[in-house]
Amino acid sequence: MSEPLPDFSHYEVAVVGDLVADRYVHAEPARVSREAPVLVLRWTGEELRPGGAANAARNLRALGARVRVLGCVGRDAVGRELLEVLEREQLDVSGIESLPGWTTPTKTRVLAAEPRRTPQQVFRIDREPVGPLPGPGAERLAIRLRELLGKVDAVLLSDYDYGAIGADCAQTLQVLRRGPIPIVLDPRHSLELMPGLLAATPNLEELAWAAHCDPRRLADPAELARVANALRERLGHRHLLVTQGNRGMTLFGVDQPALGLHVEPCGSEAVVDVSGAGDTAAAAFLLALTARCAAPQAMRIANAAAGVVVMKSGTAVCDRAELTAALAAAPAPREVLVHS
Ligand SMILES: Nc1ncnc2c1ncn2[C@@H]1O[C@H](COP(=O)(O)OP(=O)(O)OP(=O)(O)O)[C@@H](O)[C@H]1O
Numbered sequence: 178m179s180e181p182l183p184d185f186s187h188y189e190v191a192v193v194g195d196l197v198a199d200r201y202v203h204a205e206p207a208r209v210s211r212e213a214p215v216l217v218l219r220w221t222g223e224e225l226r227p228g229g230a231a232n233a234a235r236n237l238r239a240l241g242a243r244v245r246v247l248g249c250v251g252r253d254a255v256g257r258e259l260l261e262v263l264e265r266e267q268l269d270v271s272g273i274e275s276l277p278g279w280t281t282p283t284k285t286r287v288l289a290a291e292p293r294r295t296p297q298q299v300f301r302i303d304r305e306p307v308g309p310l311p312g313p314g315a316e317r318l319a320i321r322l323r324e325l326l327g328k329v330d331a332v333l334l335s336d337y338d339y340g341a342i343g344a345d346c347a348q349t350l351q352v353l354r355r356g357p358i359p360i361v362l363d364p365r366h367s368l369e370l371m372p373g374l375l376a377a378t379p380n381l382e383e384l385a386w387a388a389h390c391d392p393r394r395l396a397d398p399a400e401l402a403r404v405a406n407a408l409r410e411r412l413g414h415r416h417l418l419v420t421q422g423n424r425g426m427t428l429f430g431v432d433q434p435a436l437g438l439h440v441e442p443c444g445s446e447a448v449v450d451v452s453g454a455g456d457t458a459a460a461a462f463l464l465a466l467t468a469r470c471a472a473p474q475a476m477r478i479a480n481a482a483a484g485v486v487v488m489k490s491g492t493a494v495c496d497r498a499e500l501t502a503a504l505a506a507a508p509a510p511r512e513v514l515v516h517s
């Protein structure tokens with residue numbers, strides 16, 4: 178019989194990271210243009226969804242936790258809209274800095290379909306800030322994080338390379354290393370900056386980047402284990418959860434087998450959209466560890482939650498009822514064995 182899902186509503190979590198606006202523009206094919214050999218689409222609607230750290234925050238909330246968001250938006254129309262969406266979803270946005278002259282990172286995806294057909298992404302345009310997060314933005318984030326540290330039960334660091342997870346944040350967290358509250362890092366290029374945490378959840382590319390190796394080499398389980406164990410030991414994390422897209426995830430740690438503990442991906446229905454699955458996995462892994470689940474069970478929960486969101490369109494969340502249902506059918510982690 179599988180373990181019951183802990184009640185996550187007891188916990189308050191701070192999410193620190195790079196807030197992204199995911200804009201979805203929906204359209205239907207109209208005709209071929211007379212101006213150029215391109216398809217003309219007719220706009221049918223659009224929506225803005227929280228992305229990056231904002232998606233991680235939304236996932237924590239959907240699983241029942243109270244959430245404080247620390248990050249930056251530009252003082253622009255998209256930034257205002259993103260704040261409104263987050264507030265509507267009952268996230269505490271008082272720790273979000275609105276920076277004049279900075280651009281809110283925005284990923285605009287155009288999705289086209291005939292009525293009642295599955296929408297298909299036609300293209301994506303990224304609007305990104307030029308240069309790093311301005312110094313005062315990163316400093317103020319670090320100050321807010323310091324103020325919150327005694328008040329929250331856990332911290333999720335969500336790095337999308339826009340500057341929130343940098344030297345200021347690392348310095349603030351230094352005091353907490355191996356400290357009283359769980360901290361999990363979902364990295365892009367910040368693994369080196371943040372040693373001594375409870376866990377990090379890189380994907381294969383992020384792990385390869387930090388280990389200076391070719392990601393293709395990590396397809397070999399023995400090589401993956403060698404690289405992951407070496408990095409985890411060097412950084413002093415308790416757990417390293419390596420996510421592998423449609424191949425599931427593998428857990429490394431002192432209490433785990435040398436070649437890691439692997440879980441196959443969850444879900445039998447067709448995968449619709451994998452974007453943001455890593456945010457869901459990191460959010461669920463942190464909450465499960467905070468609720469004192471053993472790491473293999475926390476991985477099973479993270480994998481089940483991620484399996485739910487990949488069956489939904491766009492960056493999405495998995496709520497408690499969906500997670501409970503998914504867990505009943507979720508595969509169990511098993512020791513990785515290499516046959517010679
Ligand atoms: N096609 C898929 N089918 C089933 N599960 C999937 C699929 N893709 C991803 N997942 C689940 O989501 C987890 C995280 O996905 P992935 O490794 O792609 O994260 P990521 O690269 O950090 O993604 P992102 O940063 O876009 O959120 C996987 O470990 C797996 O559990």
Ligand SMILES: [Mg+2]
Nearest residue numbers: 363380455456
């Ligand atoms: Mg990711």
